[in-house]
Amino acid sequence: MSQGVEWGLHCATLLAQVPDGALVRREKLAQHYGLPEPYLAKHLQALVRADVLRAVSGPRGGYGLARAPELINALDVVEAIEGSAPAFTCKEIRQAGTGALSPEQCLRPCVINSVMTQADNAWRSSLRSVTIADLTHRLPKWVRKHNVDVLTEGA
Amino acid sequence: MSQGVEWGLHCATLLAQVPDGALVRREKLAQHYGLPEPYLAKHLQALVRADVLRAVSGPRGGYGLARAPELINALDVVEAIEGSAPAFTCKEIRQAGTGALSPEQCLRPCVINSVMTQADNAWRSSLRSVTIADLTHRLPKWVRKHNVDVLTEGA
Numbered sequence: 507m508s509q510g511v512e513w514g515l516h517c518a519t520l521l522a523q524v525p526d527g528a529l530v531r532r533e534k535l536a537q538h539y540g541l542p543e544p545y546l547a548k549h550l551q552a553l554v555r556a557d558v559l560r561a562v563s564g565p566r567g568g569y570g571l572a573r574a575p576e577l578i579n580a581l582d583v584v585e586a587i588e589g590s591a592p593a594f595t596c597k598e599i600r601q602a603g604t605g606a607l608s609p610e611q612c613l614r615p616c617v618i619n620s621v622m623t624q625a626d627n628a629w630r631s632s633l634r635s636v637t638i639a640d641l642t643h644r645l646p647k648w649v650r651k652h653n654v655d656v657l658t659e660g661a
Numbered sequence: 662m663s664q665g666v667e668w669g670l671h672c673a674t675l676l677a678q679v680p681d682g683a684l685v686r687r688e689k690l691a692q693h694y695g696l697p698e699p700y701l702a703k704h705l706q707a708l709v710r711a712d713v714l715r716a717v718s719g720p721r722g723g724y725g726l727a728r729a730p731e732l733i734n735a736l737d738v739v740e741a742i743e744g745s746a747p748a749f750t751c752k753e754i755r756q757a758g759t760g761a762l763s764p765e766q767c768l769r770p771c772v773i774n775s776v777m778t779q780a781d782n783a784w785r786s787s788l789r790s791v792t793i794a795d796l797t798h799r800l801p802k803w804v805r806k807h808n809v810d811v812l813t814e815g816a
Contacts, residue, residue, distance in 0.1 A: 507748040509752060511777070512749070512751060512752060512754060512773060513754065515777075516754055519772070519773065520760075536758075537758055537759045539754040539755070539757055540759075541754065541757075541758070580776050580777075593662040594662050595664075597664060597667060599667060599671055599695065599696065602694055602696075603692055603693050603694040604692045604693055604695075604811055605675075605693040605694060605807070605811045607804065617674070617796050617799040617800060618667060618674065620799075621791045621796065622666070622788075624787055624791075625735075625788045628783040628787040629781070629784040629787075630780075631783070632779055632782075632783040632784075633776065633780045636776045641773065644775075645772060649766075652760070652762070653760055657760075
């Protein structure tokens, strides 16, 4: 999994802590976590395309959440970065080789594919159950204060 | 995810269908699903190391399940092929950059890491809940008969 998932979840959670939804410049986001700005930029763009973040250009621009943190879940962020294709892809090997079944014999999904899909659904469902607001509330109050202090320093 | 996961799950499920736990030669397993034998060999070796399959060498040798199919679950096979490391690795970026927290401030796990670990656990738990015996029983009776007929043909 791309390191961008960690970056995206941290940035979205950080932006949810900024008072009054103020925008944060990309440079400041990158510095906050010591991330390489050009790589972060790519992931932030993906998050904007997925309607997780909004980007405002110009001297007073920056990044903010595109929606209320209660309306963005961890899966939204992960899928924005990684795409929504399952990690397992079924090549229907039951239809190949000397044991091949005919297409007509394979109208029901392969049992192997089903068990992998069920696990993938459990993974997505777990991520979907946690919002960015949940993540923010799980941080101790002093961490949130620390983050806001650092972000607004010299602003 | 490696295609070997699909191969490994199919081969283990197939071997569970062979009457009296008879061994199946690697060549025959590869041909059954039209798989390249050298690549399959690598994955079968991993399954033997993980105590999912047993390999017997010699003219009457081949592969069989190492344990009863009720005692092997889908996660055993997936982890044998893919390893057991989670797809997400936390780089502790909360301890980096201008917003860095000190190690003493990070005694509790990162909330981002926790949510990703929880999803990984849900995925593993789903795979752990399905045994090779379950997979075999989900196959229609005529598919199982077909598989046994093909495997014992010319034996």
